[in-house]
Amino acid sequence: MSTGVNTIKLIVTARDGSTKVYTVLVTRALSGNETPPATAVTVALKDSTGQPLSGGVVSYYDGGWKEFGVTDSSGSVSKPLANKNYTFAIIYEGTRNELVQNTGISSNITFQTVNVQVQFTNSQGLPQGEGTVSYYGGGWRSFGSISAGIVHKELLTGSYTFAINYDGAINEKVQNIGTNPLLVFQTVQVKVNLKNSLENPLSGGSISYYAGSWKSLGVTNSAGEAGKELLANTYTFSMNYEGTLNQKVQHVGSDPIVAFQTIRVNAQLKDAQGNPLDGTLSYYGGSWRSFGATTGGEASKELLAGTYTLSAIAGGKRKEIIANTVTDPTVVFQF
Secondary structure, eight states: OOSEEEEEEEEEEOTTSOEEEEEEEEEEOOOSSSOOOEEEEEEEEEOTTSOBOOOOEEEEESSSEEEEEEOOTTSEEEEEEESSEEEEEEEETTEEEEEEEETTTOOEEEEEEEEEEEEEEOTTSOBOSOOEEEEESSSEEEEEEOBTTEEEEEEESSEEEEEEEETTEEEEEEEETTTOOEEEEEEEEEEEEEEOTTSOBOOOOEEEEESSSEEEEEEOOTTSEEEEEEESSEEEEEEEETTEEEEEEEETTTOOEEEEEEEEEEEEEEOTTSOBOOOEEEEESSSEEEEEEOBTTEEEEEEESSEEEEEEEETTEEEEEEEETTTOSEEEEEO
16 A cells, blocks of 8 residues: 555445445554655746746745746746755845745645836926846845836845945835835925025035035025935035135935025224224235225135134235134234
């Protein structure tokens, strides 16, 4: 009698010669020495539309992980296995899924990917035309480049870390694509403004920001503003105005308005007795620049806060002073 379920027919003859047939099912368990019946097991890998995918590396657990094979152009690979429960695993594009199945019940095991879609939009919800997407699957791998605000890829279900690189900055997002295969990255509208000490806008301020390297953000207009769509991240912003420079570090996801303001620097020229003197002033901002001529012994100019070298000429004499306009915006020359 073979192992497993056996059908036995019994024919019983009565004294009068009549017969009756009985059917008995007898199950014989394995003694431990027999090999269970083998079946050709097929593991298939399909995409979200049911199309075959090659390159899936399949293994199975039977007292330890064992090699099963790699899916071919038909999206499948086969191997004879004894009928029992196995854990099957597939690795595709650096990611892994597992399935538990009894090959005696079904010898076909199917893994399927999902169509993951990454959208990239600006602050108004309009598609961004560029950006590169990657994901972590045993290492960082290319997902693709944004085209018309979108890129997609077939991946096995699971949780992934996705990253988008735009204009030198990177944002990351962790998401379970089995629950939601749509990821959305969005930029924020960053506005940099420049005002004077009276809160009036200043044009001509040249702005740059650091994202892997220094990049131009633009020049403030008549409203004292310049703007750019950027990923929500921490950046160093630099403002150059009248040859003077200020920097500010800010997370634009928390606050997209980056504000710079000048200080009204007042220069005074006096003689030895403290009387006002008329003269001309200059300051060093990348090169020597005109500060202005004094009237009644004074001249003023809006400059970004910082330490400057100022020069004054009065009565044919010249003096220089290094002044920190943050500590004291009034600079006094005495001849």
